[in-house]
Amino acid sequence: MSKTRRNLLLGAFAAASISVPPSALADCYDVFGCTDSKAFNLNDLLDGPNCDFLYTMRNGIYRAHGYCFKTAKAIATFGNDGCTVSDANNLGLNPIERNNAATIARAESVKGCPR
Numbered sequence: 225m226s227k228t229r230r231n232l233l234l235g236a237f238a239a240a241s242i243s244v245p246p247s248a249l250a251d252c253y254d255v256f257g258c259t260d261s262k263a264f265n266l267n268d269l270l271d272g273p274n275c276d277f278l279y280t281m282r283n284g285i286y287r288a289h290g291y292c293f294k295t296a297k298a299i300a301t302f303g304n305d306g307c308t309v310s311d312a313n314n315l316g317l318n319p320i321e322r323n324n325a326a327t328i329a330r331a332e333s334v335k336g337c338p339r
Contacts, residue, residue: 251284259285264324266331275337282328289315 252258292307293299309315
């Protein structure tokens with residue numbers, strides 16, 4: 225294959241890759257289900273996971289959508305490689321993900337978890 229043809233094919237592939245938004249890879253948990261397909265129940269979250277697990281669940285939803293973390297703890301836990309969104313309100317969460325993140329945050333608050 226000629227170098228020009230190869231470059232044209234690579235350019236077309238890159239353009240196609242850029243135009244198709246990547247889908248979020250939801251986290252799934254045995255008891256709670258997937259973050260993008262099953263609504264979490266507040267009572268289950270209050271009775272089950274500890275603060276660290278809740279923190280990981282909530283921020284995992286944000287990370288799956290390219291959130292750029294600001295706190296040292298979140299950056300150390302999730303990193304910011306490939307992040308694209310710095311405003312959590314612009315993440316494009318589906319209604320279930322939005323509900324789950326809010327439910328997790330409520331559970332963290334009720335449990336007195338550090339934020």
